[in-house]
Amino acid sequence: xxxxxxxxxxxxxxxxxxxxxxxxxxxxxxxxxxxxxxxxxxxxxxxxxxxxxxxxxxxxxxxxxxxxxxxxxxxxxxxxxxxxxxxxxxxxxxxxxxxxxxxxxxxxxxxxxxxxxxxxxxxxxxxxxxxxxxxxxxxxxxxxxxxxxxxxxxxxxxxxxxxxxxxxxxxxxxxxxxxxxxxxxxxxxxxxxxxxxxxxxxxxxxxxxxxxxxxxxxxxxxxxxxxxxxxxxxxxxxxxxxxxxxxxxxxxxxxxxxxxxxxxxxxxxxxxxxxxxxxxxxxxxxxxxxxxxxxxxxxxxxxxxxxxxxxxxxxxxxxxxxxxx
Amino acid sequence: xxxxxxxxxxxxxxxxxxxxxxxxxxxxxxxxxxxxxxxxxxxxxxxxxxxxxxxxxxxxxxxxxxxxxxxxxxxxxxxxxxxxxxxxxxxxxxxxxxxxxxxxxxxxxxxxxxxxxxxxxxxxxxxxxxxxxxxxxxxxxxxxxxxxxxxxxxxxxxxxxxxxxxxxxxxxxxxxxxxxxxxxxxxxxxxxxxxxxxxxxxxxxxxxxxxxxxxxxxxxxxxxxxxxxxxxxxxxxxxxxxxxxxxxxxxxxxxxxxxxxxxxxxxxxxxxxxxxxxxxxxxxxxxxxxxxxxxxxxxxxxxxxxxxxxxxxxxxxxxxxxxxx
Numbered sequence: 001x002x003x004x005x006x007x008x009x010x011x012x013x014x015x016x017x018x019x020x021x022x023x024x025x026x027x028x029x030x031x032x033x034x035x036x037x038x039x040x041x042x043x044x045x046x047x048x049x050x051x052x053x054x055x056x057x058x059x060x061x062x063x064x065x066x067x068x069x070x071x072x073x074x075x076x077x078x079x080x081x082x083x084x085x086x087x088x089x090x091x092x093x094x095x096x097x098x099x100x101x102x103x104x105x106x107x108x109x110x111x112x113x114x115x116x117x118x119x120x121x122x123x124x125x126x127x128x129x130x131x132x133x134x135x136x137x138x139x140x141x142x143x144x145x146x147x148x149x150x151x152x153x154x155x156x157x158x159x160x161x162x163x164x165x166x167x168x169x170x171x172x173x174x175x176x177x178x179x180x181x182x183x184x185x186x187x188x189x190x191x192x193x194x195x196x197x198x199x200x201x202x203x204x205x206x207x208x209x210x211x212x213x214x215x216x217x218x219x220x221x222x223x224x225x226x227x228x229x230x231x232x233x234x235x236x237x238x239x240x241x242x243x244x245x246x247x248x249x250x251x252x253x254x255x256x257x258x259x260x261x262x263x264x265x266x267x268x269x270x271x272x273x274x275x276x277x278x279x280x281x282x283x284x285x286x287x288x289x290x291x292x293x294x295x296x297x298x299x300x301x302x303x304x305x306x307x308x309x310x311x312x313x314x315x316x317x318x319x320x321x322x323x324x325x
Numbered sequence: 326x327x328x329x330x331x332x333x334x335x336x337x338x339x340x341x342x343x344x345x346x347x348x349x350x351x352x353x354x355x356x357x358x359x360x361x362x363x364x365x366x367x368x369x370x371x372x373x374x375x376x377x378x379x380x381x382x383x384x385x386x387x388x389x390x391x392x393x394x395x396x397x398x399x400x401x402x403x404x405x406x407x408x409x410x411x412x413x414x415x416x417x418x419x420x421x422x423x424x425x426x427x428x429x430x431x432x433x434x435x436x437x438x439x440x441x442x443x444x445x446x447x448x449x450x451x452x453x454x455x456x457x458x459x460x461x462x463x464x465x466x467x468x469x470x471x472x473x474x475x476x477x478x479x480x481x482x483x484x485x486x487x488x489x490x491x492x493x494x495x496x497x498x499x500x501x502x503x504x505x506x507x508x509x510x511x512x513x514x515x516x517x518x519x520x521x522x523x524x525x526x527x528x529x530x531x532x533x534x535x536x537x538x539x540x541x542x543x544x545x546x547x548x549x550x551x552x553x554x555x556x557x558x559x560x561x562x563x564x565x566x567x568x569x570x571x572x573x574x575x576x577x578x579x580x581x582x583x584x585x586x587x588x589x590x591x592x593x594x595x596x597x598x599x600x601x602x603x604x605x606x607x608x609x610x611x612x613x614x615x616x617x618x619x620x621x622x623x624x625x626x627x628x629x630x631x632x633x634x635x636x637x638x639x640x641x642x643x644x645x646x647x648x649x650x
Contacts, residue, residue, distance in 0.1 A: 024366055024468075025468070025470060028471070028552065029404070029470050029471050029472070029552075030368075030370060030400040030401075030403040030404050030471070030535075030536060030537060031368035031369055031370040031400050031401060031403075031404045031406065031461070032368070032369045032370070033366050033367070033368055033369075033404070033463070033468055034366060034367050034369065035361075035363075035366045035367070035465065036360075036361050036363075036367070037363060038360075038361075038362060038363040040360075041349055041358050041359060041360045042358070042359050042360070042361070042367075043356035043357070043358055044356055044357045044358075044359065044410075044412060044444060044445060044460075045355060045356040045357070045445060046412040046413075046414055046445055046446050046447065046456070046458055047414070047447055048414040048416055048447055048449045048451075048456065049449075050416055050449050050450065050451030050452075051451070052451070053449055053450050053451050054449070075355040075356050076355075076356060078355040078356075079354070079355050079356045079358070081356065085369075087369060087371040087458055088371075089371055089372070089373040089456045091373055091375055091454060119369060120369060120370060120371055121371050122371065122372055122373055124373045124374075124375050124378055124379070124454075125375065125378050126373075126375030126376070126377070126378050126452065126454055127375075127451065127452040127454075129416060129449075129451055129452075129454065131371070131373065131414045131456035131458075133371055133412055133456075133458040135369075136356070138358070140360065143349075143350070143356075143358055145350060145354050146353070146354050146355070147354070210355075211355060212355060227353065227354075
């Protein structure tokens with residue numbers, strides 16, 4: 001680490017308001033030191049965001065500060081974890097202190113909101129990219145995994161799907177939205193996805209399996225199916241879409257984005273029928289809609305799309321960084 | 326994560342031989358899950374390596390697999406931690422499976438050697454860079470920090486200094502070394518630094534402060550001094566240099582590289598005099614030389630270079646990614 005890097009970190013990142021008791025040493029030594037009670041396990045997730053691949057090169061640093069943390073927290077939410085610590089690696093083509101100040105301020109605001117502590121990382125010179133490694137805590141035995149779905153479970157999602165893809169299309173001038181309120185809503189869903197941390201924690205004792213939706217419901221749900229060795233019936237008429245999305249797209253387009261647009265960062269989870277009442281009660285306090293969109297079936301069924309109880313074929317595809325562009 | 330990324334991870338990274346008992350869920354879910362006994366704390370360090378900044382763009386993937394882990398483990402060594410888990414984020418301009426196979430094989434070999442488990446990460450498309458986040462375990466209260474040096478402590482380093490800078494100079498055609506054995510030795514010291522994990526663990530109960538040497542002894546020792554609010558007398562005649570380095574450089578050059586060349590990944594540590602006999606005994610089993618190169622003084626002394634007990638001035642500078650190039 002160069003001296004200037006050290007100065008930058010001290011100036012912009014080493015001024016957290018919250019100091020967690022489980023952080024014994026934070027920024028400023030060779031390693032951070034943290035401790036955990038023996039009743040808890042640690043959930044760890046690492047994601048890299050590369051300019052031009054994961055975000056548009058001209059993204060506002062305030063939006064990037066928000067989103068870079070949110071997409072990582074979404075992985076914690078999908079396990080039912082309570083966020084705790086962040087390591088951040090920032091690679092920058094040049095040192096633009098205004099950019100760093102805006103990015104770090106936005107990031108630190110979010111960290112405070114989630115009672116998280118930045119415990120380390122580095123700043124390097126190179127093409128713009130960020131790697132965030134988030135840690136969270138879960139009582140032992142209560143994690144939501146991708147491999148626990150059971151035949152008969154009902155499949156749910158939080159929120160509405162496809163809004164983020166529409167927001168991206170607006171940014172790329174591929175979708176015109178004249179209504180300013182709808183435009184801001186869809187942009188916000190792309191730039192400011194809300195990680196479903198509280199919902200994930202509530203689901204610990206209710207859901208069997210869970211995943212967060214980064215690559216579209218079809219692609220992500222397929223991971224639950226593979227890991228749980230199951231199939232699914234997916235009820236297309238139930239796929240939740242926002243009125244803003246419906247107002248500005250054809251039904252075909254909104255369904256395609258909802259199924260495979262990606263970056264919704266909602267939770268998809270499976271619930272045994274016996275827990276559905278508990279789910280209704282618990283989620284009713286959350287202020288976020290949740291919708292039953294299918295049912296887990298034997299693996300021989302694969303992913304069967306259904307429209308009003310009839311099987312249908314649908315030409316969908318998800319987002320794949322390496323294949324689509 | 327795209328489908329192809331998922332396949333790549335499964336093919337090349339999801340085949341660890343060792344499965345640690347404290348890893349409850351490894352690669353393949355939204356997060357990894359790990360557990361820790363309440364007598365231990367976790368040391369966490371994250372480092373990014375960018376092509377052209379931290380390694381030469383034509384580096385062999387086998388060397389990169391080795392070195393990318395080694396430089397991170399060196400941070401664990403400097404805290405006295407036992408390595409446990411790794412998260413890896415790999416950003417690649419294109420998918421060259423031969424490259425990935427060579428890199429992953431080399432990395433996994435090292436992970437096995439240290440009984441570490443790869444618990445997650447991702448592969449993205451973009452300019453070549455790697456972010457590694459390593460975790461290690463330390464009994465509570467036994468970590469070596471930068472802030473614990475005391476006036477009167479003797480300052481030691483493991484190994485010899487400056488070899489890595491010479492190895493880099495060979496790769497850059499800035500240093501000619503005709504003796505093949507010396508050439509290979511110096512290249513090896515640059516490409517295959519050995520993290521001083523065992524030495525770090527032994528020092529837990531002997532040393533006060535420690536740091537690993539990534540930016541040259543002057544720059545790195547200064548961090549101990551700042552954090553411990555101390556100064557130092559540094560004995561230039563004691564700075565350990567290898568016979569290979571001495572044979573192929575002027576005394577001035579070898580001293581300059583030893584003081585500020587960077588990337589030695591040796592440990593620098595301070596020991597109270599009362600522990601020096603314990604140090605001698607413990608380190609004698611390690612097969613690595615260690616040398617007393619100075620003594621901690623009051624902060625008013627700053628960094629005072631000494632030659633045979635006389636203060637001298639010396640024009641040194643360390644390595645700074647942002648300032649030197």
